[in-house]
Amino acid sequence: MSTFAIETHALTRCFGHRLAVNSVSMSVPEKAVYGFLGRNGAGKTTTLKMLLGLIRPTSGAALVRGIDVTRRRVDAARNVGSLLEAHGFYVNLTGRENLHLTRTLLDVRASEVDRVLEVVEMTDDAGRRVSDYSLGMRQRLGLARAMLGAPPVLALDEPTNGLDPDGIADMRRFLKALPDRTGATVLLSSHLLGEIENTATHIGILSGGCLVLEGELSRLKGDLSPEIAIRVDDPLRARSILRSFDLTVSEVEPNASLIATLRPGYDADRASADLNRALVDAGLSVFEISPRARSLEGIYREVSGVNAEVHTREAMEIA
Amino acid sequence: MLAALKVEGLKLNRSLASVLAVAAPTLIAIFVFFNMLRGDEPQAWTMWLQTSVGIWAFFMLPMSVTALTALVAHMEHGPRAWDHLRALPVRRWKIYAAKAVWVILIVAAMSFLNLALTFAAVSTAAAIKPALAPTGPLDLAGQAAMMGRVVLAGLLLTAIQLWTALRFTSFVPALALGIGGTFFSVVATAAKQGVFFPWQMPVNMLATEPWRVHTALSLGGGVGLIVMVVAIAHLSRREFL
Numbered sequence: 001m002s003t004f005a006i007e008t009h010a011l012t013r014c015f016g017h018r019l020a021v022n023s024v025s026m027s028v029p030e031k032a033v034y035g036f037l038g039r040n041g042a043g044k045t046t047t048l049k050m051l052l053g054l055i056r057p058t059s060g061a062a063l064v065r066g067i068d069v070t071r072r073r074v075d076a077a078r079n080v081g082s083l084l085e086a087h088g089f090y091v092n093l094t095g096r097e098n099l100h101l102t103r104t105l106l107d108v109r110a111s112e113v114d115r116v117l118e119v120v121e122m123t124d125d126a127g128r129r130v131s132d133y134s135l136g137m138r139q140r141l142g143l144a145r146a147m148l149g150a151p152p153v154l155a156l157d158e159p160t161n162g163l164d165p166d167g168i169a170d171m172r173r174f175l176k177a178l179p180d181r182t183g184a185t186v187l188l189s190s191h192l193l194g195e196i197e198n199t200a201t202h203i204g205i206l207s208g209g210c211l212v213l214e215g216e217l218s219r220l221k222g223d224l225s226p227e228i229a230i231r232v233d234d235p236l237r238a239r240s241i242l243r244s245f246d247l248t249v250s251e252v253e254p255n256a257s258l259i260a261t262l263r264p265g266y267d268a269d270r271a272s273a274d275l276n277r278a279l280v281d282a283g284l285s286v287f288e289i290s291p292r293a294r295s296l297e298g299i300y301r302e303v304s305g306v307n308a309e310v311h312t313r314e315a316m317e318i319a
Numbered sequence: 320m321l322a323a324l325k326v327e328g329l330k331l332n333r334s335l336a337s338v339l340a341v342a343a344p345t346l347i348a349i350f351v352f353f354n355m356l357r358g359d360e361p362q363a364w365t366m367w368l369q370t371s372v373g374i375w376a377f378f379m380l381p382m383s384v385t386a387l388t389a390l391v392a393h394m395e396h397g398p399r400a401w402d403h404l405r406a407l408p409v410r411r412w413k414i415y416a417a418k419a420v421w422v423i424l425i426v427a428a429m430s431f432l433n434l435a436l437t438f439a440a441v442s443t444a445a446a447i448k449p450a451l452a453p454t455g456p457l458d459l460a461g462q463a464a465m466m467g468r469v470v471l472a473g474l475l476l477t478a479i480q481l482w483t484a485l486r487f488t489s490f491v492p493a494l495a496l497g498i499g500g501t502f503f504s505v506v507a508t509a510a511k512q513g514v515f516f517p518w519q520m521p522v523n524m525l526a527t528e529p530w531r532v533h534t535a536l537s538l539g540g541g542v543g544l545i546v547m548v549v550a551i552a553h554l555s556r557r558e559f560l
Contacts, residue, residue, distance in 0.1 A: 090400070102403075
């Protein structure tokens, strides 16, 4: 048995002359919440569809718990529950009836329907027609359907799409706790940095069809250069003072803050104290000096190029 | 396969398929009822039953198949359920085959319901106007056998309509095909070449020349079965982008 819940090897898919997914080799560890990140059109959904056996790769392989999806689709599919962008609910049927249809096809026990409804806290609404459900309720019902039969891997495509802020917060909490509650590995596809940052233990960033970064989120953040935000009464003088330190002043923000970027591994607290002392000794008024927590946005910007910046900000705002 | 059949049955049970299944044969029975009441002379049972089978075979059967296959396909196209269905650990051909089986079963049920309702309509009209009571022997078994051949000969058009309805997300290609096929079936009912035209194969079961009956039955039933199998295989294998 493979140590990874999901693996792809040089997975490639072309649509005509367009290369949608370009030699993607990803590894999703067991019981991880793997954030699959990328802008719209980066190739996330195409990769997900290949993992689910919905489309065939042009070349390369996709494996779910060591099972080749192209060669043994049905066996691989037994290990995956999925929530796709198009829910595919029969809106004239109730939530419970929709789950019953999938349960029948999966040939799992009838009690599974009650179990998954309880997990997503939908038991009270299960008797209502899906046409009367809000988008958030449909997302939760989709999640319940994905969990029927307790598959060890869950592939979720944009699960917070269309949810209100409370719904997004609930979904994040739910997804984060899922590996502990059910033992499942979660592959979470999203273009929202905030969603991934608050939920994922591992990330993979897709850009232009290529996997440009993959790894454990905490380790990737730790590898980043520390930053210190500084707000003073005279930013121009401060810049000249900071030049004597082993750092770069990279940015002046709209509120006249300076951002000092240290070398990777440098102690940000100690540097803050040194910088503060130097600025005060030079007679400047220091309003604020604080190490900045490194965010996924920084990682994303570094690996996705300049054009990604605008998109990232938009995504963060939406999140 | 049983699970797929059960699921399709549950979905159809909550759709408007039953309304369609009853409405189409009832319309023919209503027509026969009033047509009989406006007559002056009694007619033979065979004439009334064959009239009903004829109308069913050349017009109402192709139209019903068009509507039914569009409905069956749209149950998945409408809510965009294909990705969910096709991602499940179920052999895809079973999903499509279950749909085909239900369509054939419903068409067969509608056909025999047509016969039963026509019998009821003629009996009711005769009770209202006893002078018009049908004459001659009532060969229900023979008419049922003829209807069975009509359903079998309609298998090719059913396969073509079902493939078109499932292949295209929009219902327009399937409807255009069905309306077009039925149109030529109606305006060229007597055409000799009609025996090779899928939409006219059912009505050729009423032909007096045996070669026409045999040819239409072999093509409609035999080739129809092959086309249905090929259609299911194609739909199972194709990517749904």
